[in-house]
Amino acid sequence: MAIEPxxxxxxxxxxxxxxxxxxxxxxxxxxxxxxxxxxNLVNSSHERVIGQDGTSGVPLEKLLALLDERE
Structure with missing residues (x-):
């Protein structure tokens, strides 16, 4: 016999x-x-995106590639 909730x-x-x-x-x-x-950052930027530490940067092309991967 099955027990029903x-x-x-x-x-x-x-x-x-x-x-x-x-x-x-x-x-x-x-x-x-x-x-x-x-x-918005990618679309409004023509330069390198500076990292939070102010020294490292991520090339804009890399960010675009990451965004393309989600599709």
């Missing part, structure tokens, strides 16, 4: 799933925002 258990699982979905959507939105910032 009761309505309370199903509601609890549904609430948990909704929480997971919201968290995943927040992560997706944050990733899309970060990507948009990178795209």
């Amino acid at each position: 009761g309505i309370d258990e199903l509601r609890e699982l549904n609430i948990e799933n909704e929480g997971v979905i919201r968290a995943l959507r927040r992560q997706r939105d944050a990733a899309e925002t970060k990507l948009a910032k990178i795209e």
